Amino acid sequence: MDHSLFRYVWSHTKKDQGWILMVVLLSMPTYFLFFDLPKQIVNGPIQGGGFETEGATASFLRIAFDVPSWISPAGRVEIFSGFELDRFGYLVAMSMVFLLLVCINGLFKFYINTFKGRLGERTLRRLRFDLVDRIMRFPASHVRRMRAPEAATMVKDEIEPLGAFIGDAFIQPVFVGGQAITVMVFIMVQSVWLGLIALVIVLFQAVIIPRLRHELLRLNKRRQLLARELAGRVGEVVDTVADIHVNDASNFERADISSRLARIFLIRYELYQRKFFIKFLNNFLAQITPFLFYLIGGYFAIRGEMDIGQLIAVIAAYKDLPAPIRELILWDQRRLDVQIKYSQVMDQFSPEEMLERDKQAVHTDAVAPLTGDIAVSNLGIVDDTGGELVSRLTFKLPLTQASAALGKANSGAESVCEVLAGLVTPTSGQCRIGDANLSDLPEYVTGRRIGYVGAEIYLRQASVRDNLLYSLRHAPLRPRDYDEKEARERERFVRDARSAGNSELDVRASWEDLEAAGVGDEHELGARIYEIFNLVDLADEMFVLGLRGRIDPDQHPGLVARLVEARKKLRQALEHPDLAQLVEPFDAGAYNDQATVAENLLFGTAIGDALSEAGLASNAYLQTVLAQAGLDARLFEMGRGIATTVVEIFADLSPDHPLFEQLSFMEADEIPVYDTVLKRNASTDFAAAGAEDRAMLQKLAFGYVEPQYRLSLLDAEMKTALLAARKAFRDGLPEDLGGAIAFYDAERYNAAATVQDNILLGRIAYGMANGAQRVNEEIGRIVDELDLRAAIFDVGLDFDVGIGGRRLTVVQRQKLGLARALVKRPDYVIVNRIFASLDEGQQAAILRRVLDFVKTMHDGRAAGVFWALAAPRLADLFDHAQVYEGGRLVEQGRPDALAKKSGAYSRLLEAG
Amino acid sequence: MSLEDEVEVLRSIPLFANLAPAKLKLLGFTSERVVFSRGQELCRQGEVGDAAYVIIEGSADIVVDTPGGELSVAQVERNSIVGEIAILCDVPRTATVRALSELQTLKITKDRFLSLTTEFPEVAVEVMRVLAQRLAATTAELTDVRKQLQERDG
Known part of the structure; x- marks a missing residue:
């Protein structure tokens, strides 16, 4: 990418810029005519020039040229003799021409502005795409030094002004410069003197203003850097908020942010001062010119050396001169400004040694498996600080072997994993796979034939499924079927993408490489995911997430029908005397003792805020229903009863006492508040109580479970009264609340409730020993009986993992990472120190299953494994073990053979 | 069975008998009601316990493992407490308690009980007093038994 914005813009928009330049030039003659016309109208029909005699006419639209006498003896050629019009007719005709010119000028402006806007946006689109494209080709060391929010600010905000400028980059100076010149020429033609006056002042502006602006630009540059750093710091505050809490560092952060804001403020303030001073100067100079015009032009007019029409035209024309000049100055300022922004962004986005584009080429064909051995020779890695991570490593491993890498933390095993995965380029020596040097292999080979998972996994904010299948999405393999309208949109997208230099690949196509996953269709892929999640011990957790998930009945009509069936089966099972007391089902005609008063009233799941727990007491419709049943006052009294007891019981307790955790419907700091409410209403009833007190006490009653x-x-x-109110509430539900609640219905699936709540359609009873566990076992049994486990597991796959995957535990993330590395069936799986927080037994179980799977992964052919173990004792599950110490490979061989020697391997095992 | 009734039951248990009514109410309110069906075990001999159970309704069998199999040593009914040692110190359960009928209990966990004693030292003093009385009684019994043994041996 070019470091000069102008060259970048020119090289990508030559043709468009040329075209728009032509249009601008084309618009100039009408623009000139537009200025000349007022004078003709005033001097001609209005003041009577050429109409001195009675009944005189003038010819309108006559086209005639003066030509040399050798062409025509008359010295004049007349192409069209025009219409002869009288004075009034001529006025009308000329005014019409004026109106026409207004329209033409307006249309020119409209076209030019739209075109410029599109040009700017398109170039901005190209620039943004280029920047992100570059991030993906940065060397790893450069990315590590970059703060994510800063990069995001640069791509998103800092280059934004470029979009508005790019459209103007070449056109603006031509257009407004042309306008200014037109006006100047026009004034010159009218009066050379007045023209010279205008010219001198314009030149004075052109010299003095840019000088004043120099400091402005310097300040702008600083402001930009500070703002970018601020964005980086804000990002850090968000990322490290836990550290801020545990170290009581919030005030230090406040001070830091405050000082940064102060610096930005001071710079901005100075910028304003300077900017408005320049503006003042500009305005002053612009007003000086008409002053001179009136004085000098008036003098000429009085002396009769200039007609009044001319003077009026000059002054009218001059009215249009400051605007183009100001815009020219503005353009120049923006030019410098965006040039600075652009070059600053480019500095950050132009590291040395970017990945070549070919290495990330789109490759739709299957990639041949890797063959041969992994041969590492004389490998050395030096980190940023010059420390040696590994040195002089030489070894050879068959591609189909399962190898364990052992060693203490930072012994070198981790670095070897990173080199084998292609994440780190060796400082010296090389790593070859078969005949090829690993660092020469394109990403479509390494990214598909090698699987890698490390301890730190950052997941994308998407569903579990999307994160898993990410490793299969290399190229759009099967185009999407579009209807006619969508196909047109797609065509348009391709056209636009091409002209903006963006990727034309369709993100909505099917990207999953099913062949790589070893399956024939989406259905088989589902089964494969289930198999792999079982390997990494994640299937049960996904099932639980599935039970807690919600599904859209329209998308899974079959599944919801079976879930309703499961609900009926559970209800049957619960009729057994051993289980009968465990669950109280929701029954439209009965009060559910295990549910809150609010749940009994609504008898459904709230959607959105209108009928949520917090909003209930202030919901007008519910209040009307309650009032009609006389329940509003009774619930108020009930709330009073609850509050009295709670305040009495908890009054002496310090607010941080652990017993407050038992109090689910009130916070410790609410006790004094309720105390006040009670005292205030000691002798008032519902009718006399204030709205807020009513809501507060009713809220307690709503949450009550006997x-x-x-x-x-x-x-x-x-x-009974609450049951009647339930019916009244439902029968009279106004339309605007229709979408705020999904009622319980034994025959229908409730889309707003979780899968588990749908199966249960009731509440687990309080105080039954092991109640929840026994109910869950029963649900599990019925789910298996109806063969629903895989389907609910599938619902769990839709679970949104949160930013960076933070809604999953670290171990879950690592398991998902391992599953992701396995699902694409690579030839070599590299695992770097994951599962450190699992106990050895759990690790061993996963390892055994994964190693078994890998042995027959490619339809009988084995894939290799290189696993930097967190627990050295597990090495005996592998064919081969390497032991690292201080960046050196100190021992390798079969684990059982190594165990017999009293070398590094044995020492590690003893150390545990 | 309401909170008021539970407070009555708690008051009838010597360990809590002299606590102020407000404290008993707090203990009752913050404790969980747990229902065991016939045959379910409240606790098992040898396991580490973390809660005592106040029996509100029904009866339970206290059994100990002997080389010859289980031996029922006592039955407990309404207004008695089982497993109370567990809320004072960490010792394994000395017996298994099994519901003989549907059993309504109030589960008093160690954490909650201890947090009550730290907030209100008078509760601790009261418990100490009851334990001291028990110790005195046990010591007296022991002396008695020793005397009897000596008499028999001598």
């Missing part, structure tokens, strides 16, 4: 709190506040009569 078996949980045992305050004897719900009698049979109250329950």
